[in-house]
Amino acid sequence: MVARMVDLRSDTVTKPSDAMRAAMAAAEVDDDVLGADPTAQRFEAEMAATMGKEAALFVPSGTMSNLIAVLVHCDVRGSEVILGDSSHIHVYENGGISTIGGVHPKTVRNNPDGTMDIDEIVAAIRRTDGALSFLYPTTRLICLENTHANRGGKCLTVEYTDKVGEIAKNRGLKLHIDGARIFNASVALGVPVDRLVKATDSVSVCLSKGLGAPVGSVLLGSKAFIDKAKFLRKTLGGGMRQIGVLCAAAYVAVRDNVGKLADDHRKAKVLAEGLKKIKQLTVDSSSVETNMVFFDIVDSRISPDKLCQVLEKRNNVLAMPAGSKR
Amino acid sequence: MVARVVDLRSDTVTKPSDAMRAAMAAADVDDDVLGADPTAQSFEAEMAATMGKEAALFVPSGTMSNLIAVLVHCDVRGSEVILGDNSHIHVYENGGISTVGGVHPKTVRNNPDGTMDVDEIVAAIRSKDGALLYPTTRLICLENTHANCGGKCLTVDYTDKVGEIAKGHGLQLHIDGARIFNASVALGVPVDRLVKAADSVSVCLSKGLGAPVGSILVGSKAFIDKAKILRKTLGGGMRQVGVLCAAAYVAVRDTVGKLADDHRKAKVLAEGLKKIKQFTVDSSSVETNMVFFDIMDSRITPDKLCQVLEKRNVLTMPASSKSVRFVLHYQISDSDIQYALTCVEKAVEEILTGGGKLEHLANGTTKNYYGH
Numbered sequence: 001m002v003a004r005m006v007d008l009r010s011d012t013v014t015k016p017s018d019a020m021r022a023a024m025a026a027a028e029v030d031d032d033v034l035g036a037d038p039t040a041q042r043f044e045a046e047m048a049a050t051m052g053k054e055a056a057l058f059v060p061s062g063t064m065s066n067l068i069a070v071l072v073h074c075d076v077r078g079s080e081v082i083l084g085d086s087s088h089i090h091v092y093e094n095g096g097i098s099t100i101g102g103v104h105p106k107t108v109r110n111n112p113d114g115t116m117d118i119d120e121i122v123a124a125i126r127r128t129d130g131a132l133s134f135l136y137p138t139t140r141l142i143c144l145e146n147t148h149a150n151r152g153g154k155c156l157t158v159e160y161t162d163k164v165g166e167i168a169k170n171r172g173l174k175l176h177i178d179g180a181r182i183f184n185a186s187v188a189l190g191v192p193v194d195r196l197v198k199a200t201d202s203v204s205v206c207l208s209k210g211l212g213a214p215v216g217s218v219l220l221g222s223k224a225f226i227d228k229a230k231f232l233r234k235t236l237g238g239g240m241r242q243i244g245v246l247c248a249a250a251y252v253a254v255r256d257n258v259g260k261l262a263d264d265h266r267k268a269k270v271l272a273e274g275l276k277k278i279k280q281l282t283v284d285s286s287s288v289e290t291n292m293v294f295f296d297i298v299d300s301r302i303s304p305d306k307l308c309q310v311l312e313k314r315n316n317v318l319a320m321p322a323g324s325k326r
Numbered sequence: 327m328v329a330r331v332v333d334l335r336s337d338t339v340t341k342p343s344d345a346m347r348a349a350m351a352a353a354d355v356d357d358d359v360l361g362a363d364p365t366a367q368s369f370e371a372e373m374a375a376t377m378g379k380e381a382a383l384f385v386p387s388g389t390m391s392n393l394i395a396v397l398v399h400c401d402v403r404g405s406e407v408i409l410g411d412n413s414h415i416h417v418y419e420n421g422g423i424s425t426v427g428g429v430h431p432k433t434v435r436n437n438p439d440g441t442m443d444v445d446e447i448v449a450a451i452r453s454k455d456g457a458l459l460y461p462t463t464r465l466i467c468l469e470n471t472h473a474n475c476g477g478k479c480l481t482v483d484y485t486d487k488v489g490e491i492a493k494g495h496g497l498q499l500h501i502d503g504a505r506i507f508n509a510s511v512a513l514g515v516p517v518d519r520l521v522k523a524a525d526s527v528s529v530c531l532s533k534g535l536g537a538p539v540g541s542i543l544v545g546s547k548a549f550i551d552k553a554k555i556l557r558k559t560l561g562g563g564m565r566q567v568g569v570l571c572a573a574a575y576v577a578v579r580d581t582v583g584k585l586a587d588d589h590r591k592a593k594v595l596a597e598g599l600k601k602i603k604q605f606t607v608d609s610s611s612v613e614t615n616m617v618f619f620d621i622m623d624s625r626i627t628p629d630k631l632c633q634v635l636e637k638r639n640v641l642t643m644p645a646s647s648k649s650v651r652f653v654l655h656y657q658i659s660d661s662d663i664q665y666a667l668t669c670v671e672k673a674v675e676e677i678l679t680g681g682g683k684l685e686h687l688a689n690g691t692t693k694n695y696y697g698h
Contacts, residue, residue, distance in 0.1 A: 236426065
């Protein structure tokens with residue numbers, strides 16, 4: 001008998017549902033590079049409408065989605081992007097915006113709630129006048145992350161997002177949201193997803209996380225932005241052929257699983273309450289906003305690595321260390 | 327009634343077969359980034375074995391496969407790669423090796439047979455004496471079959487020779503083998519023997535083999551370990567990717583055996599085109615699944631010919647200001663070929679008699695004077 005495995009490492013482990021598998025097998029397809037795959041086209045149009053943007057582009061991963069966004073917004077050599085010091089783009093995307101894209105990052109401290117202080121963002125914008133400006137790269141973009149993974153799946157409010165958008169606009173900068181889990185934010189805040197990202201020039205949304213599709217993210221923005229994004233996607237090697245097979249599954253994911261996210265949040269709170277009862281652990285359960293639970297281990301005899309190892313061996317429960325003590 | 331479309335633009339247009347669709351729906355999958363997707367793992371292991379290399383990596387496209395290969399072999403800043411001036415990497419991959427990878431290209435003239443002269447390759451290798459002014463040559467790239475040269479095959483002797491030069495100069499050798507199976511079949515050389523001299527090979531699954539998506543990059547374990555990180559960096563790290571690998575597995579299993587027939591069909595098409603006096607076709611140069619022909623009558627342009635053919639539901643692509651390319655694949659039947667030939671003859675007639683004048687209607691479609 002194969003023991004049941006409880007995989008809590010990430011929401012990326014979701015496997016395609018029967019409905020997704022059936023949709024993939026039946027998908028109407030064509031060469032999306034030579035022309036346009038009809039299923040991809042329909043899915044991209046739907047996502048654009050859902051997110052309140054002009055156009056959308058299906059890409060193999062969130063990493064590529066963010067990379068394309070940064071590189072399109074910062075297509076002139078010598079550009080700089082402002083982003084959180086604990087953001088996914090800065091920490092977990094291989095530094096690609098620099099190593100591949102030649103864009104320089106300027107990090108601003110992420111608060112426990114996932115925001116960056118407004119005055120620190122403003123202070124990070126490079127002056128274009130003044131004695132030292134000939135030494136600076138040019139700030140072109142601000143990136144936010146909603147929900148913010150490293151801060152516990154925290155939601156950025158629509159007010160905060162609008163405020164940052166205002167700053168960007170006043171200073172002639174673009175605003176991109178890494179919205180891998182934007183639907184979780186929308187559900188937790190009770191704000192329609194298009195309203196939540198209204199202030200942005202572009203958004204990246206993951207389909208393969210909590211929504212459950214096997215592969216992919218979608219990048220959204222203006223038509224002009226997406227036209228450029230398409231070239232960059234090809235350049236990076238993300239131009240896939242009969243891609244409708246993946247878009248068909250992604251369509252089902254959005255249709256079937258956005259409505260289940262609230263329940264994931266409920267389950268996270270249940271888990272957090274249960275963990276709170278274990279005295280060697282501390283959990284700030286009021287900080288559990290969406291589908292993630294972080295807890296600290298206050299007994300030094302228990303390390304995160306060891307706990308995860310024992311859980312895996314004994315109980316088939318998979319989890320991930322988040323730091324040296326959590 | 328939806329008229330049958332005969333799509334000869336490329337072998338990339340192949341749609342997934344029923345067997346592929348069933349395999350995709352039933353695939354055993356897992357998160358290939360957090361761990362390993364089992365279907366991807368077994369497919370990669372199979373492809374490595376088939377190609378005679380230590381390891382393999384499934385990627386979304388041939389462009390990414392080649393980009394990763396060049397960037398891994400040339401991971402030190404200041405690198406240069408030698409490649410054909412008419413190669414796919416140099417012409418059709420957005421210059422990514424430079425714009426994205428910071429690698430400098432040194433092109434060598436491609437001969438009509440797809441090779442580069444061996445002495446020109448050697449001459450292109452940067453001398454260490456000039457290190458103050460030169461980038462450092464680290465890699466040579468070949469393309470087999472060579473698309474822009476007509477789907478021509480590089481022989482195993484030529485490949486071995488270039489491999490020897492690479493080794494002698496401390497360089498790596500990468501083969502853009504998007505259509506390497508076509509070469510293997512046409513030459514009658516097992517595919518692993520054909521690429522034995524290469525440090526890495528890129529193989530397309532979504533072209534003549536018919537899978538919906540993907541290419542596979544093969545090389546040593548150390549190379550593929552680095553390639554995996556670069557794939558992630560470029561954004562090619564996909565999650566439950568087994569759904570695509572399952573289809574790719576079926577493609578290799580079911581379609582390699584059909585490639586010889588694609589080559590036969592190409593020759594039939596070439597013979598038919600030869601009979602049209604406004605064209606010249608060197609049918610002895612048709613080695614695999616591509617047919618290029620030149621238009622000798624200046625009243626017929628490639629663009630116009632393709633437009634008129636499209637009205638008859640035959641799709642093709644101009645190859646230059648005077649030539650057109652047809653590409654065969656297993657979803658093109660013999661009767662499709664006869665139909666295409668008939669359409670080409672009619673199209674030529676139509677254009678020459680002035681009936682091919684195309685007016686543009688408001689909705690962007692075109693209609694000739696005869697109303698169809």
